[in-house]
Amino acid sequence: MNTDNQPCPRCPDGTATVATVSPSGNIWTVYMCRVCHFSWRSTEPKRRTESALYPEAFRLTAADMAAAPDVPAVPPLRRNP
Numbered sequence: 832m833n834t835d836n837q838p839c840p841r842c843p844d845g846t847a848t849v850a851t852v853s854p855s856g857n858i859w860t861v862y863m864c865r866v867c868h869f870s871w872r873s874t875e876p877k878r879r880t881e882s883a884l885y886p887e888a889f890r891l892t893a894a895d896m897a898a899a900p901d902v903p904a905v906p907p908l909r910r911n912p
């Protein structure tokens with residue numbers, strides 16, 4: 832089992848920790864970023880697991896995350912409390 836922390840492929844400041852591992856055979860490890868919550872399995876292609884190869888269009892910065900809209904949007908109150 833690989834328990835090392837990993838750099839996040841999607842955000843520049845993220846560090847990922849092990850979320851889970853394959854139930855038998857030490858086949859794969861799933862990591863999850865503490866900052867952007869991106870997760871990936873260690874056996875995925877390098878374009879999903881290595882920051883240098885991760886597509887530019889899908890990367891996130893701290894500013895992107897701060898400006899991200901709520902999904903789904905929170906509707907206005909039906910009446911004043």
Ligand SMILES: [Zn+2]
Nearest residue numbers: 839845864867
């Ligand atoms: Zn991240």
